[in-house]
Amino acid sequence: MxxxxxxxxxxxxxxxxxxxxxxxxxxxxxxxxxxxxxxxxxxxxxxxxxxxxxxxxxxxxxxxxxxxxxxxxxxxxxxxxxxxxxxxxxxxxxxxxxxxxxxxxxxxxxxxxxxxxxxxxEQATDTLLTCLDEGRIHPLPPLGELEPQTLRSCTHIVGAxxxxxxxxxxxxxxxxxxxxxxxxxxxxxxxxxxxxxxxxxxxxxxxxxxxxxxxxxxxxxxxxxxxxxxxxxxxxxxxxxxxxxxxxxxxxxxxxxxxxxxxxxxxxxxxxxxxxxxxxxxxxxxxxxxxxxxxxxxTVKLEGARITGYETMSFSAVRDPRILADIDGWADLMRTMIRQRVEQTIGLGDDKYAFDLRLYGHNAVLAELEPAPGPPREVGVMLLVNAPDQQTATAVAKVANPLMLHLPTAGMDYLPSLAFATSPAEIERGPAYEFVLNHVVDTRxxxxxxxxxxxxxxxxx
Known part of the structure; x- marks a missing residue:
């Protein structure tokens, strides 16, 4: 043995x-x-x-x-x-x-x-910049050549x-x-x-x-x-x-x-x-x-992440059958109304913030690939706002709050009451990050x- x-x-x-x-x-x-x-x-x-x-x-x-x-x-x-x-x-x-x-x-x-x-x-930015100058860093698909500023923008970089x-x-x-x-x-x-x-x-x-x-x-x-x-x-x-x-x-x-x-x-x-x-x-x-x-x-693969902005989230739920009969139309109207109200109330154009409206229970996971036909029975509506600072992200979400609670769809002659998941409705998520490195280093x-x-x-x- x-x-x-x-x-x-x-x-x-x-x-x-x-x-x-x-x-x-x-x-x-x-x-x-x-x-x-x-x-x-x-x-x-x-x-x-x-x-x-x-x-x-x-x-x-x-x-x-x-x-x-x-x-x-x-x-x-x-x-x-x-x-x-x-x-x-x-x-x-x-x-x-x-x-x-x-x-x-x-x-x-x-x-x-x-x-x-x-x-x-963990990798020092200055060391990696030297490797980049020496031609020792190479991209992996689908990314292209690495720019020095991308390295500098990362909060943390590790090598695998x-x-x-x-x-x-x-x-x-x-x-x-x-x-x-x-x-x-x-x-x-x-x-x-x-x-x-x-x-x-x-x-x-x-x-x-x-x-x-x-x-x-x-x-x-x-x-x-x-x-x-x-x-x-x-x-x-x-x-x-x-x-x-x-x-x-x-x-x-x-x-x-x-x-x-x-x-x-x-x-x-x-x-x-x-x-x-x-x-x-x-x-x-x-x-x-x-x-x-x-x-x-x-070679050693690099992983790096940087801040893309600050996020505030709110979440409401829809059970109204008239809204659910045309939930995509209602969501398009919501997007239009949010942009209009944000510009009217706090004077921000589309280039000063971004937001995502996701319909959970409808197509939040598969989007246009969703194979199931017919209207859903209930939908969770998640609004995720991204802005250069937390205060702006929360301000946009607060402007959207009445719409997330009461927006009627086209043809409705009354204000529906939807259901927020939390009170207060706005949840500050802090800094949001994204991966920006898919590169390898030729090691000595x-x-x-x-x-x-x-x-x-x-x-x-």
Whole structure:
């Protein structure tokens, strides 16, 4: 058995996102199955640009602390590493420090001695401007060449690290690695690659387990264990009542990829065209045939967000059948009336603010692609105003308030009364952000864009 273990690495992925929760028993089962490392993602860009732009976590501190307490105790008890990627949702420096503070509190409270590494991925604007001048920054579709002002406009910029900085931290003696922004797969692939597992199976397994139990028959039941060896890998759910099937495992290559057969990492491209998915039994899947093509140039993808303005939102609900019979006509009238009233009352033209009117229950999600014919029974009307400052955004929303409450449609000879969701109706959302970078940097070394701080001594209880 020892010789077999020497030629395989078992990665425990407890959940798709730190703070999302998981049954503690599933982690215990993963340890019993011989996990060599625990990897968990702390965030991504899925939830939009606010978390990067504002450098704020999406998750609640209590939820992150609950998950970390279980994982830190598990890692310490089994004497295996714990790797957390994209700390604080977006992987900014303050996000890493936020998670590190939680870890420090838990280690002290539990009397654990674990050496912690922080890997920072936030990028200095001046450094990136130099890279741009040197011709080392390139756009990814659909964006064009990067303008210096775009870099300067970002509130925060991070680089998505590959496995190399994580491996360097582990080799330096880290038992807990808290990484800034990292590719979702790098955190799971790092330890197997460090232990000499082939890149094809290591990266493919990492892709499948990046979201924990999403590749299983019950994603709510906990995570998975990937066992990687010289020829391929197996995927097993940590809950014994849950199954992986070849279709469920293969389907995860469709998730967040441009091409279901390829996935680019900083140091190369995963190629699964020849991958074969086989059911080992009714709940475990074996995958073989994955390959990895090393790139000529190592690259790091940049993510950056900037403020687009300040937002104020209001929300009312329509149940009046006469309005709902021509809800699109009513919405067009609402847009016209808002513009007219804003100009009449506070003297603002269309170029001084913007607003969006979304009809939830009608076409707010699919817009013109909505296939269902006929009028809806009820509609939620969301007004979202964007302006250069909060005061202006709120003023526009207040001007729209009587219209959101009483606007009749054409042909109505009475004022309808619609229903606001909140009082006051106007909700100030603060600064709004947008992603503006979809570019890569040609690196000089795989680790030169990242900074690692390794504690000299472990925490003492």
């Amino acid at each position: 020892d010789n077999e273990r020497a030629h395989q690495v078992k990665v425990l992925a407890p959940t798709g996102m730190l703070g999302a929760g998981f049954p503690e028993a599933t982690v215990e089962r993963g340890l019993a199955l011989g996990a060599d490392v625990i990897s968990v993602d702390g965030g991504s860009t899925d939830s939009g640009p606010h978390y990067l732009g504002a450098s704020q976590p999406k998750t609640a501190r209590a939820a992150v602390a609950r998950d970390l307490r279980i994982l830190l105790k598990a890692a310490a008890g089994a004497d295996i590493p714990l790797i957390v990627g994209s700390c604080g949702t977006s992987g900014t420096d303050s996000g890493v420090d936020w998670v590190a503070g939680i870890v420090a509190d838990i280690l002290a409270a539990e009397g654990l001695r674990l050496r912690v590494a922080r890997i920072y991925s 690290m590959g496995h190399e900085p994580i491996v360097a931290a582990l080799e330096a003696g880290a038992q807990v690695v808290l990484a800034g922004r990292a590719t979702d797969t790098a955190i799971a692939a790092a330890y197997p690659l460090m232990k000499g597992m082939p890149a094809g199976p290591a990266w493919h397994a990492a892709k499948i387990i990046e979201c924990g139990g999403q590749c299983t028959s019950d994603p709510r039941a906990g995570g998975v264990l990937a066992t990687i060896d010289g020829d391929g890998f197996t995927i097993e759910p940590l809950d014994p009542t849950v199954a992986c099937t070849p279709i469920l495992v293969a389907a995860h290559m469709l998730y967040e990829t441009v091409n279901p057969f390829e996935m680019r990492e900083p140091d190369g491209t995963l190629d699964v065209r020849d991958a074969v998915y086989t059911a080992v039994d009714d709940r475990v899947v074996r995958v073989e045939g994955s390959r990895f093509h090393v790139a000529d140039q190592h 070394t795989p680790t030169d864009m990242f900074r690692t701080e390794l504690e000299e001594t472990a925490h003492h209880g």
